[in-house]
Amino acid sequence: MSCLKREVAIPSATGSGGLDFNALEEMIPRAPAPTPREARNGGRVKLANVPPEGIYLPNNNRLAPHMRSPEYVQMSTAAAITLGLMSGKMHGCSCTRCLNLLLSYPEGCRANCAYCGLARHREAERDYADRNFIRVDWPAVPMSQIVEKVAADGDKTPFHRMCISMITHPNSDADTVTVLKQWTDRIDPAAVPVSILSNPTTMTREDVKTLHGLGADIFTVALDAATPAIFDRTRGKGVQSPHSWAKYWEILEDARDIFGDQKFGAHIIVGMGETEHDVLSLVQRLVDMGGHSHMFCFFPEKGSLMDHLPATPRDQWRRVQLARYLIDYRGVRVEQMQFDELGRVSDFAIPKAELDTIVDQGLAFRTSGCPGKFREDLSACDRPYGDSPPSNIASYPFQPAPADLRKIRSQLGMEKPGEAYVEGEEIEIERA
Numbered sequence: 210m211s212c213l214k215r216e217v218a219i220p221s222a223t224g225s226g227g228l229d230f231n232a233l234e235e236m237i238p239r240a241p242a243p244t245p246r247e248a249r250n251g252g253r254v255k256l257a258n259v260p261p262e263g264i265y266l267p268n269n270n271r272l273a274p275h276m277r278s279p280e281y282v283q284m285s286t287a288a289a290i291t292l293g294l295m296s297g298k299m300h301g302c303s304c305t306r307c308l309n310l311l312l313s314y315p316e317g318c319r320a321n322c323a324y325c326g327l328a329r330h331r332e333a334e335r336d337y338a339d340r341n342f343i344r345v346d347w348p349a350v351p352m353s354q355i356v357e358k359v360a361a362d363g364d365k366t367p368f369h370r371m372c373i374s375m376i377t378h379p380n381s382d383a384d385t386v387t388v389l390k391q392w393t394d395r396i397d398p399a400a401v402p403v404s405i406l407s408n409p410t411t412m413t414r415e416d417v418k419t420l421h422g423l424g425a426d427i428f429t430v431a432l433d434a435a436t437p438a439i440f441d442r443t444r445g446k447g448v449q450s451p452h453s454w455a456k457y458w459e460i461l462e463d464a465r466d467i468f469g470d471q472k473f474g475a476h477i478i479v480g481m482g483e484t485e486h487d488v489l490s491l492v493q494r495l496v497d498m499g500g501h502s503h504m505f506c507f508f509p510e511k512g513s514l515m516d517h518l519p520a521t522p523r524d525q526w527r528r529v530q531l532a533r534y535l536i537d538y539r540g541v542r543v544e545q546m547q548f549d550e551l552g553r554v555s556d557f558a559i560p561k562a563e564l565d566t567i568v569d570q571g572l573a574f575r576t577s578g579c580p581g582k583f584r585e586d587l588s589a590c591d592r593p594y595g596d597s598p599p600s601n602i603a604s605y606p607f608q609p610a611p612a613d614l615r616k617i618r619s620q621l622g623m624e625k626p627g628e629a630y631v632e633g634e635e636i637e638i639e640r641a
């Protein structure tokens with residue numbers, strides 16, 4: 210079988226220590242500054258107790274009003290633009306297919322994950338409702354208004370899926386139930402299926418059963434870290450955060466038992482110090498359980514404890530994206546692939562012609578997540594520019610055009626003869 214062998218010395222290396230990947234020794238979170246007492250637990254917002262008036266657009270120059278779930282939720286900028294609640298354009302996309310909702314409290318998330326813009330240490334400098342998360346703002350909107358709008362749109366809704374993202378807060382289990390019920394009372398979950406992005410730390414198996422019984426379609430666990438050591442460093446004891454690898458796996462296994470085959474998955478961030486072999490072994494483990502992996506390319510989120518570290522080099526990211534797609538959807542196994550002495554993929558274990566066809570289809574490089582209505586291997590959750598700027602796209606929220614594919618091939622070291630990528634050519638394209 211002829212396979213693609215990677216050229217090891219890739220000139221576009223921009224990772225930690227000048228490598229073409231982000232190495233474990235370099236990807237160390239910085240320590241948080243102390244939080245003034247009056248700012249802890251949403252102290253400023255609760256003390257001022259300004260009542261909210263309709264939609265709240267993040268504005269770091271004024272005090273956020275006192276909003277909390279289940280009455281209020283936050284939504285991604287892409288969802289707010291799609292619903293017409295915010296003006297703006299997204300490079301290459303006319304809308305998002307996933308209505309991403311986030312529970313919201315003045316106290317914010319009580320965890321302290323090092324890569325996350327919502328982390329607890331940020332209460333020192335920014336109210337919860339004003340914090341950036343996966344590179345964008347999250348406007349706060351009354352849940353009743355969201356349900357009204359989507360129900361009124363009926364069959365014309367652009368959304369293929371809705372997702373409730375829990376955060377680490379004592380009320381988030383109960384409030385997720387309330388938000389889900391409010392949705393399914395008005396919107397048929399067969400028409401717009403619901404995913405739950407869970408918070409295992411506060412959950413029990415019974416909670417997972419309850420959400421399934423109320424009509425949730427897919428249950429996901431944001432493992433985020435690919436190994437127990439990176440988990441502990443970035444979202445456990447290493448940053449005074451309450452999460453544990455064992456508890457996350459307990460709830461993931463509950464989700465497998467309760468939601469069933471193809472109806473559960475795990476988020477993984479690529480480029481926080483794991484090897485490509487580490488992350489792809491995890492992808493294989495999830496597939497063997499009957500689930501899927503949803504991948505994010507590490508990006509140094511502004512204000513996070515990892516904002517001083519380099520984004521994942523595109524060559525590392527592309528190799529992992531391609532290998533993950535082959536494992537998740539094309540039946541290739543990680544044991545068949547070959548890796549070099551630094552754990553980098555050197556052989557994707559399928560014939561070159563087949564690999565070329567898959568690369569040219571572009572699906573492997575699109576945002577990964579829960580599926581929508583187009584096809585099983587295409588995520589509804591397209592998260593436009595959640596893990597990169599549009600000038601250097603990591604996860605494509607649209608179908609890559611030929612110039613994008615030439616760029617992807619150059620990042621993979623797989624350029625076709627006579628079809629070299631010209632720097633910046635994809636930016637010139639007129640997009641939908």
Ligand code: SF4
Nearest residue numbers: 318320322325327328
């Ligand atoms: S639990 Fe989730 S929302 Fe909270 S800090 Fe960690 S990654 Fe961010």
